[in-house]
Amino acid sequence: MYYKPLVYLLFFSTPWMIWFFGAANYYSDYISSTYFSDHEEQNVVYDFIVVGSGAAGAVVAHRLSTSKNIKVLLIEAGGDPSFLNSVPGISADLIGYPETDWMHMTVPQKHACWAMKNNQSMWNAGKVLGGSTQLNMMFYLRGHPADYDNWANLTGDVRWSYENVLPFFKKSIKSYNGEFSDNKKHYSESDYGFLNIEQRRWLSLYEEFKESGEQNGFPTIDANGGSQRTGFAKIEATQKNGERFGTYSAIILQLENKPNVKILRYSRAMKVKLDKNLRAEGVWYMQHGVKKFARAKKEVILSAGSVNSPQILMMSGIGPKSHLESVGIKTKLNLPVGENLHDHIMTILAPFLINQPKSFLAERDFSPAVIYDYSVNGKGPLTVPNALHSQLFYSSASVRKSGVDWPDIQGFFAPAGTQDVLAKSISRGQNIREEVLYPLLEPHFGRDSFVILVGLVRPKSRGNVRLQDKNPLSRPLIDPHYLEHPDDVAALVDGVKKIVDVFESSEPFKKLETRLPKQHTKGCEQYEIRSYAYWACHIRHFTLTIWHPVGTCRMGRVDDKMSVVDTRLRVLGAKGLRVIDASIMPTIVNANTAAPSMMIGEAGSDAVREYWSQQFHVSNLWDYTFSLKPQAKCYYSQLV
Ligand SMILES: Cc1cc2nc3c(=O)[nH]c(=O)nc-3n(C[C@H](O)[C@H](O)[C@H](O)COP(=O)(O)OP(=O)(O)OC[C@H]3O[C@@H](n4cnc5c(N)ncnc54)[C@H](O)[C@@H]3O)c2cc1C
Numbered sequence: 100m101y102y103k104p105l106v107y108l109l110f111f112s113t114p115w116m117i118w119f120f121g122a123a124n125y126y127s128d129y130i131s132s133t134y135f136s137d138h139e140e141q142n143v144v145y146d147f148i149v150v151g152s153g154a155a156g157a158v159v160a161h162r163l164s165t166s167k168n169i170k171v172l173l174i175e176a177g178g179d180p181s182f183l184n185s186v187p188g189i190s191a192d193l194i195g196y197p198e199t200d201w202m203h204m205t206v207p208q209k210h211a212c213w214a215m216k217n218n219q220s221m222w223n224a225g226k227v228l229g230g231s232t233q234l235n236m237m238f239y240l241r242g243h244p245a246d247y248d249n250w251a252n253l254t255g256d257v258r259w260s261y262e263n264v265l266p267f268f269k270k271s272i273k274s275y276n277g278e279f280s281d282n283k284k285h286y287s288e289s290d291y292g293f294l295n296i297e298q299r300r301w302l303s304l305y306e307e308f309k310e311s312g313e314q315n316g317f318p319t320i321d322a323n324g325g326s327q328r329t330g331f332a333k334i335e336a337t338q339k340n341g342e343r344f345g346t347y348s349a350i351i352l353q354l355e356n357k358p359n360v361k362i363l364r365y366s367r368a369m370k371v372k373l374d375k376n377l378r379a380e381g382v383w384y385m386q387h388g389v390k391k392f393a394r395a396k397k398e399v400i401l402s403a404g405s406v407n408s409p410q411i412l413m414m415s416g417i418g419p420k421s422h423l424e425s426v427g428i429k430t431k432l433n434l435p436v437g438e439n440l441h442d443h444i445m446t447i448l449a450p451f452l453i454n455q456p457k458s459f460l461a462e463r464d465f466s467p468a469v470i471y472d473y474s475v476n477g478k479g480p481l482t483v484p485n486a487l488h489s490q491l492f493y494s495s496a497s498v499r500k501s502g503v504d505w506p507d508i509q510g511f512f513a514p515a516g517t518q519d520v521l522a523k524s525i526s527r528g529q530n531i532r533e534e535v536l537y538p539l540l541e542p543h544f545g546r547d548s549f550v551i552l553v554g555l556v557r558p559k560s561r562g563n564v565r566l567q568d569k570n571p572l573s574r575p576l577i578d579p580h581y582l583e584h585p586d587d588v589a590a591l592v593d594g595v596k597k598i599v600d601v602f603e604s605s606e607p608f609k610k611l612e613t614r615l616p617k618q619h620t621k622g623c624e625q626y627e628i629r630s631y632a633y634w635a636c637h638i639r640h641f642t643l644t645i646w647h648p649v650g651t652c653r654m655g656r657v658d659d660k661m662s663v664v665d666t667r668l669r670v671l672g673a674k675g676l677r678v679i680d681a682s683i684m685p686t687i688v689n690a691n692t693a694a695p696s697m698m699i700g701e702a703g704s705d706a707v708r709e710y711w712s713q714q715f716h717v718s719n720l721w722d723y724t725f726s727l728k729p730q731a732k733c734y735y736s737q738l739v
Pocket residue numbers: 150151152153154155156174175176177194223224225226227228229230231232234235236237238239240366367368369402403404405407408411645646647648680681682690691692693694696
């Protein structure tokens with residue numbers, strides 16, 4: 100039975116539903132915050148102000164608010180997500196709507212993104228409570244131990260080594276329902292946890308995938324078990340009974356009931372106010388078009404993500420002096436804010452055609468039974484975003500030469516049939532011109548197939564985030580300099596060649612007569628198909644973001660000119676101001692970045708709590724009045 104009309108009805112009604120729920124949430128918050136809010140609250144001075152409620156910010160607000168006498172204000176630019184966000188199967192169709200997505204755009208790229216409109220990559224990011232964990236594809240991956248040992252080396256602080264961050268990963272876990280629960284060292288559940296982790300609940304073609312890995316030297320690995328080496332693995336995800344379980348469901352809903360936490364929705368932080376001693380006094384923000392100020396007694400913590408945290412810092416006068424001057428902002432602290440931007444990218448290999456109905460072809464397979472299976476049993480294709488259920492890791496030639504298996508390639512496997520709605524969804528979500536994408540897919544519409552996305556997860560290219568002007572509401576200028584470094588192209592070409600070889604030549608896929616059609620990518624006709632130059636050209640056309648920007652408020656040694664924050668995540672030279680989110684990563688981890696960002700939220704809030712518990716001791720009234728020790732008078736003087 101064919102359900103094409105149902106698929107199209109859902110596909111075309113999604114934008115309207117997003118608009119409807121977005122408008123309903125916005126206006127109900129407008130009415131309640133304008134007419135029914137307690138105006139006395141305007142005068143409350145909070146202990147901590149946290150800006151941004153995403154992967155890191157929600158964790159920070161949660162951990163700080165466990166002390167009942169601490170008042171926390173959480174400022175979030177978006178509102179509540181709708182029930183649509185909880186359905187993993189439609190995740191890819193939820194990105195690209197301003198109701199819940201920042202929809203940042205990079206500047207046109209010289210070396211990459213040639214298949215995109217105006218050579219610009221669209222950077223989706225959650226503008227909603229729960230941040231990007233409400234919009235993401237829910238992969239739960241921590242990264243290679245070497246990623247964190249490298250951070251410890253670069254920053255000179257062993258607290259960021261793998262052994263020392265592992266407890267923070269585990270602290271977040273409330274319930275682990277994956278296949279490695281025996282591995283207690285890595286998966287023990289915590290009484291203080293909030294996250295639910297499970298495997299995808301639809302695994303079509305997984306056996307073939309796994310067997311072809313084993314035949315080609317890719318063992319099945321426990322990717323979060325301290326051995327994220329070359330191999331194949333199922334994806335573990337932040338889901339509960341098949342539904343999305345981001346920081347909104349896991350944390351924010353609980354925070355709403357705490358009397359010592361105030362959450363401001365649709366409130367966009369614009370600047371941090373610094374006094375003459377460079378202490379953060381509070382935050383200027385815009386709520387429903389009205390400019391307001393919130394005051395912090397102890398600290399302001401920016402957790403607005405890798406694009407917005409540097410924007411807020413620069414608006415506050417903290418950034419590269421020459422750049423701030425060029426847009427007319429007086430520099431208060433000259434720091435390399437916005438530099439060191441890097442991101443994971445991927446290229447698309449599609450369609451690998453197969454001769455059996457084993458992929459999910461929505462026009463054929465989507466039916467009321469699929470909806471029933473999802474809503475009643477929490478199973479089936481709707482529990483999986485874009486059919487992405489498995490992954491692989493591979494160390495390209497240059498990494499192999501170094502002798503350490505620290506993969507720089509991550510592949511994503513999706514048994515998705517080739518069809519119009521898939522093409523439309525990829526094109527819309529990644530800003531790809533249909534005239535470049537369609538020639539690859541259209542001849543095969545209606546066929547069973549799978550798609551492989553080949554990701555570069557240890558890129559060497561570096562870019563920056565800058566201000567366009569001194570208006571805090573203007574879009575920042577984002578230039579990731581994608582594929583500028585020649586090693587990035589070489590690694591991706593190596594990964595692409597290996598993956599095509601594995602999937603076309605292994606027995607299980609040969610049985611399915613698997614083939615990636617030998618058709619030229621538009622714009623690469625001059626190259627011999629599948630040659631190095633051809634793949635390089637394909638990659639430079641299809642340079643898709645994996646939505647993992649990091650590094651723009653780099654953590655590092657206090658005397659390192661590249662550092663913005665120290666290893667306790669304090670902004671260098673300022674007082675009472677930290678950045679706790681993905682932007683502090685000195686180098687990107689070779690994994691999807693949500694779990695590492697939550698870990699940063701855990702480690703950062705631990706540092707805040709540790710500091711303020713010491714502060715309590717040194718600043719009690721007796722010591723303050725009678726002690727002769729200078730640190731008893733003002734602990735802060737020790738920090739800068
Ligand atoms: C489409 C998509 C798919 C992804 N897939 C995965 C995946 O499968 N697995 C994975 O591990 N990672 C994935 N990621 C990446 C991951 O979600 C992010 O790396 C992670 O959420 C970053 O955490 P963060 O706290 O730094 O920022 P965010 O989670 O983005 O949170 C930032 C928050 O700050 C708010 N904010 C920003 N500016 C302001 C302001 N001025 N005032 C007030 N509030 C503000 C935002 O609205 C947002 O709520 C994906 C991301 C996207 C966008």
